[in-house]
Amino acid sequence: MISPTSLPDSHGHFGAFGGMFVPETLMYALRELAAEYERAKVDPAFHAELNRLLKEYVGRPTPLYHAERWSEILGGARIYLKREDLLHTGAHKINNALGQILLAMRLGKKRIIAETGAGQHGVATATVAARFGCDCVIYMGAEDMRRQALNVARMRFLGAEVRAVTAGQATLKEAVNEAMRDWVTNVRSTHYILGSALGSHPFPMIVRDFHRIIGVEAREQIIAREGRLPDHLVACVGGGSNAIGLFHTFLEDASVKMTGVEAGGEGISEGKHAARFQGGKLGVLQGTKTMLLADRDGQIQLTHSVSAGLDYAAVGPEHAYYMSEGRIQYTYATDAEALDAFQTLARIEGIIPALETAHGLAEVKKLAPTLSKDQIIIANLSGRGDKDVAEAARHIFKEDLKF
Numbered sequence: 560m561i562s563p564t565s566l567p568d569s570h571g572h573f574g575a576f577g578g579m580f581v582p583e584t585l586m587y588a589l590r591e592l593a594a595e596y597e598r599a600k601v602d603p604a605f606h607a608e609l610n611r612l613l614k615e616y617v618g619r620p621t622p623l624y625h626a627e628r629w630s631e632i633l634g635g636a637r638i639y640l641k642r643e644d645l646l647h648t649g650a651h652k653i654n655n656a657l658g659q660i661l662l663a664m665r666l667g668k669k670r671i672i673a674e675t676g677a678g679q680h681g682v683a684t685a686t687v688a689a690r691f692g693c694d695c696v697i698y699m700g701a702e703d704m705r706r707q708a709l710n711v712a713r714m715r716f717l718g719a720e721v722r723a724v725t726a727g728q729a730t731l732k733e734a735v736n737e738a739m740r741d742w743v744t745n746v747r748s749t750h751y752i753l754g755s756a757l758g759s760h761p762f763p764m765i766v767r768d769f770h771r772i773i774g775v776e777a778r779e780q781i782i783a784r785e786g787r788l789p790d791h792l793v794a795c796v797g798g799g800s801n802a803i804g805l806f807h808t809f810l811e812d813a814s815v816k817m818t819g820v821e822a823g824g825e826g827i828s829e830g831k832h833a834a835r836f837q838g839g840k841l842g843v844l845q846g847t848k849t850m851l852l853a854d855r856d857g858q859i860q861l862t863h864s865v866s867a868g869l870d871y872a873a874v875g876p877e878h879a880y881y882m883s884e885g886r887i888q889y890t891y892a893t894d895a896e897a898l899d900a901f902q903t904l905a906r907i908e909g910i911i912p913a914l915e916t917a918h919g920l921a922e923v924k925k926l927a928p929t930l931s932k933d934q935i936i937i938a939n940l941s942g943r944g945d946k947d948v949a950e951a952a953r954h955i956f957k958e959d960l961k962f
C-alpha cells in the first residue's frame with residue numbers, strides 16, 4: 560500500500576484510480592485550483608480563517624458521544640458516535656463547502672455553482688455563498704427537487720437559484736453534467752464547489768482534506784476518553800467524503816479496522832441498489848476513473864436507494880484504491896435495514912439520523928455484538944434526519960406527510 564499521506568500523485572492518481580478525465584476547456588481551471596490549493600495549504604492566514612469559521616460559524620469541534628444505551632442493548636463493543644449531525648446546516652458537507660469557498664475567494668471568483676442530490680450539499684453551498692456575498696446557482700434533478708422540497712426552499716431562502724435538471728433520470732448524475740456544462744461556459748468568473756470525494760483531480764483530494772478534521776478530532780477525543788485508539792471505524796459511503804474524512808488519519812494504524820457501507824437498496828440480486836463494490840466495474844464517469852455500476856456495454860446503470868445522498872453510480876477513487884489494497888472493507892445495508900437503524904437510534908438514543916447515516920448504523924448493529932465489551936467502535940453520524948422525515952414516514956407509517 561502506498562502511504563496515504565503521499566496520495567494522490569501529482570496527476571491525481573490513487574494507484575490505478577482517479578485522474579483527470581475532463582474536456583480540455585476545464586483543464587486550465589482545474590490546474591489553477593490545484594495550484595491555489597497548494598499555496599493555501601502552506602499559508603497560515605488561510606488556516607487561521609478556516610479554523611475560526613469552523614469554530615464560530617460551523618460549530619467545530621463536534622462531540623464524540625458514547626452511545627451507552629445502544630452499546631448495552633447490543634451487548635458487545637462500546638459504540639461512540641462522531642456528531643457531524645450537530646454542525647450548522649445539519650451534516651458534514653459544510654466542512655468542504657466552507658473550505659472551497661475560501662479557495663474561490665483567493666481565486667477572485669464570486670460566482671458559485673454546485674450540484675446536489677438530496678439537497679444537503681446545495682444547502683451547505685448556498686449557506687457559504689450567502690456568508691461571502693456570492694451569486695449562487697445550484698443544479699438539482701427535477702425528481703430530487705420533488706423529493707426534497709424542504710431543502711429546495713432552504714436554498715432559495717439563502718438566496719441561491721435552484722435550476723431544475725430534467726434530462727435522463729432527473730437526479731444527481733444529470734445535475735453534475737449540467738454543473739460541468741455551466742463551469743465550462745463561465746469558468747473565468749465561477750468556482751464549482753463539488754460536493755463529495757469524487758470527480759476530476761484535484762477535487763477528491765481537496766474534499767478529503769477539508770473533511771479530514773473529522774478523524775483528527777475523533778482521534779484526540781477517543782484517546783482523551785479511553786486512552787487508546789478505536790478498534791473499528793464505520794461510515795456510510797456515497798461519494799465517500801464523510802467516510803474518508805473519518806478514516807484518513809487512521810489508515811496507517813494497522814490495528815484500526817474500517818468498514819464503508821454502501822446503499823444496498825432493495826437488494827443486490829434485484830439490481831436496484833447503489834453498491835458499486837458489489838458487482839461494479841472499473842470505468843470512467845464525470846472526471847474520474849473508479850468503480851462504477853455499468854452494464855456490459857459500459858452504459859451507466861440506474862441506481863436506487865431510499866437515501867438520495869447514497870444514490871450515485873460511482874464511488875470516490877480513493878475508496879476504490881483502499882478497497883483494492885484490502886485496507887478498508889466495504890459492505891452494504893438495504894433500504895429496510897437502514898430504515899430499521901433510523902428508528903432504533905431515534906428510540907434508543909434520542910437522535911434522528913439522516914437516512915444515509917442510517918446505512919452505517921445498520922452495520923454497527925451487526926458488528927457490535929460480534930465484538931467484546933472492551934472493544935471500541937466509532938461510527939460517523941454524518942447528518943441529522945430532519946430532511947428525511949417525510950420519506951421515512953412514507954415507509955414506516957405508510958403516511959404521506961405534506962411539508
Ligand SMILES: *Cc1c(COP(=O)(O)O)cnc(C)c1O
Pocket residue numbers: 650651652677679680754755756795796797798799800801802868869913915916941942943
Ligand atoms: C451527502 C451525504 C452523505 C453521502 O456523501 P459522502 O460524500 O459519501 O459522505 C452521507 N451522509 C449525509 C448526511 C449526507 O448529507
